[in-house]
Amino acid sequence: MPDITGLTEVLAATAKHGGGPGALLRIILVVGIVGAVLLAWFLLRGYKQD
Structure with a gap:
């Protein structure tokens, strides 16, 4: 299961x-x-012509 504590911290900070x-x-x-x-x-x- 992915760790989503960073997302929950951001949501809590914005709220x-x-x-x-x-x-x-x-x-x-x-x-x-x-x-x-x-x-x-x-x-x-990468398409630049030298």
């Missing part, structure tokens, strides 16, 4: 600060977009 689930979803969205941009940059870097 404690009054952010609710909206804050967590916003963080996930930003991390996903940044990750997609970095992945695209890394993949497209």
Whole structure:
């Protein structure tokens, strides 16, 4: 069974600060977009003509 204590700690921290689930979803969205941009940059870097 996977260890999800990190996720539960994040959920507890966002609920404690009054952010609710909206804050967590916003963080996930930003991390996903940044990750997609970095992945695209890394993949497209290989097509560069020297």
